[in-house]
Amino acid sequence: MTNMSRSPFTDEIEQAKPPSKFSMPHFTFFKRDGDPERHLKHYRSTMVLYWNNNALMCKIFATNLQGEAQDWFHTLLPRSIWSFDDISLVFTKEYSFHHSIKKKSDHLFNMKKNLKKSLYHYVKWFKAEKAKIVKCNDSIASATFQKGFPRSMHLLEAEFIEEVAHSAWLANVMPVVKKEKGKWRVCADYTDLNKAYPEDPYSLPRINLPVDSTSRNQLLSFLDTYFSYNQIAMYEPDKEKTAFVIE
Structure with a gap:
């Protein structure tokens, strides 16, 4: 009433x-x-x-x-x-x-991350500006978001990694394979960490099952699209276990 x-x-x-x-x-x-x-x-x-x-x-x-x-x-x-x-x-x-105040997609090309401000601030600012664009193309938005980072920006400055003084687990960094442009793809070797943890008891589902399960929904989110899977937050107590040596 x-x-x-x-x-x-x-x-x-x-x-x-x-x-x-x-x-x-x-x-x-x-x-x-x-x-x-x-x-x-x-x-x-x-x-x-x-x-x-x-x-x-x-x-x-x-x-x-x-x-x-x-x-x-x-x-x-x-x-x-x-x-x-x-x-x-x-x-x-x-x-x-x-x-x-609606703008065009090329408005995003002028956005650059301020090194003095956090990654969270940049993401929040980018989303606000993207909302002002009528039917913004997701591919353009993803590309401009990545270009907004300065080329010389360090992973520490981007708050993508953080320094740990003491850790019970340490992994070695090793080159795996060369990319098309000649640069090496570098990965952390978590072999020992994987051996210490119990195996996942759940088998992978048949691909048709998760695909069919999306039919009842209006939206489908691809978290790993455009290499953005790193946005998934890790369980805080487990972060230290992923430490790796760089020197």
Whole structure:
């Protein structure tokens, strides 16, 4: 039940009942990064049969907001909306600004990590700028994110590794194979560490099983795409066990 004392709509709007034969039309929901003018046009055309029912136009419009847009609606002052024109005006003013700051993908090419700031700060900043781009290409975003690191940036500066003074486990670093450009691919030899740990009792699943299990979901995340598997956090007490010698 709606709390009328805190609703942005007046009591008259809140207490109004929908027509007896009213059936909820199909709408395109509005999120924070949408175009407010286009959404209002879509909403008016869908509700054209109920244009003269001010209360219905207001209350149904509120149900079309999702995520941060729905949160914004509940920050409006109680009893501040008297008509659909009122809600249209404040809605347009709020989200015309968000829509106007949209940028193109080449905007990301200008982003560089500041050596004096943390990797977490760079990731957070990059995500915020990426959100301003309409239909940003993930391949471009991944490439520009990696290029944002200075070439001379050390792994310690990037907070990818950290120094350990004393460790019970030490692994040797060894070259494995040459890359196409002639550089050696270097890996840490965790043979002794693997021998000390119990083997995984779970066998690998048939490939068709995990593939079929994704059919019921709308999104599928590839954590290791573009060599980004290192973003998976390691269990804190186990970090020290992965120490390796560099000198």
